[in-house]
Amino acid sequence: MTTKVTQGTLLDATDKQILRALDDDPRATIAFLAQSLGLARGTVHARLRKLYGPDGLAAETIKVPPGAVGRPLRAIITAQVEQAQFEELVKDVSEIEEVVECLGVSGNHDLHIEVVAADAEDIYRVTQRLMMCRGVTRTSTMIVLREVIPRRMSQLLR
Amino acid sequence: MTTKVTQGTLLDATDKQILRALDDDPRATIAFLAQSLGLARGTVHARLRKLYGPDGLAAETIKVPPGAVGRPLRAIITAQVEQAQFEELVKDVSEIEEVVECLGVSGNHDLHIEVVAADAEDIYRVTQRLMMCRGVTRTSTMIVLREVIPRRMSQLLR
């Protein structure tokens, strides 16, 4: 088995089974997992300790619909930046709490920023704030009209 | 308090506190949460039952680094589609397991698809498969070079 759960190592079939079951029911007990997966309780216990441990693959996160925190709108903002002051830029962008993710991508645009907001005006304000971040030269905003496939990971655990 | 946790309702301060603590430590016990947040055990128990309950705001999901399941590369693919056969298209795209999310967006591109893959060749294969989905007329691929700000939600729980 390929079980060493450290950076760069893969999850084996048992890890995936456990994580999949946990995705179904995040607060399932160890005993329940063991029983429903046909494993010994100690085994699940040990796996979980590794998965959640210091250099494990921290395995869960909150999945709050942005609407539940007053920000039902989503937008994708792409931004072109001057490479010079990159670290300062990252700091500036990080401070915008509406920013949910920021990726550096290949292609015409340098940054790919995902944002949640209360309404259209709010998105406008966020865009303005982004324009004021050090190094940002241009932005382009796309509003998310529909979640065609909501974010999913469990299909990767097979 | 604004506590009815149903669709369209907001999380109140207590819900947010609990979820934030849970984001830190997904497997924290109810007793621990109660103690560290200065609430009665029964209160946390009741809140959690609602949050995770049938019409609660299902609150956690697995957060597996795609590298841990053999797909260290990420890409954003934008696709233009013919509106006609939309439902069929969604079905086709859903069947591609490398697709992690698919959003309908405003602007020039109709779909905004996030993909994980084993390597560049794998991304190429996924792109080819997307092109073969009913209704897709054009795609454009951006490789994710760096996670400038990793996906984060907890800043919204304040």
Next chain:
DNA sequence: CACTTTAGTAGTCATAGTGCTCACTCTAAT
């Protein structure tokens, strides 16, 4: 205003789960 509803607190209880050991087995690698 009195009344009802809803949420929280602090306490109890029986049941169940946890984290930990141990001795044993199985498998793959040396």
Next chain:
DNA sequence: ATTAGAGTGAGCACTATGACTACTAAAGTG
């Protein structure tokens, strides 16, 4: 053949859970 790593099943003391109680406080209704 021997060793190292993982899984098993069992047992242990300890803790957490879920469900209950009686009581309090705040908010909404007639």
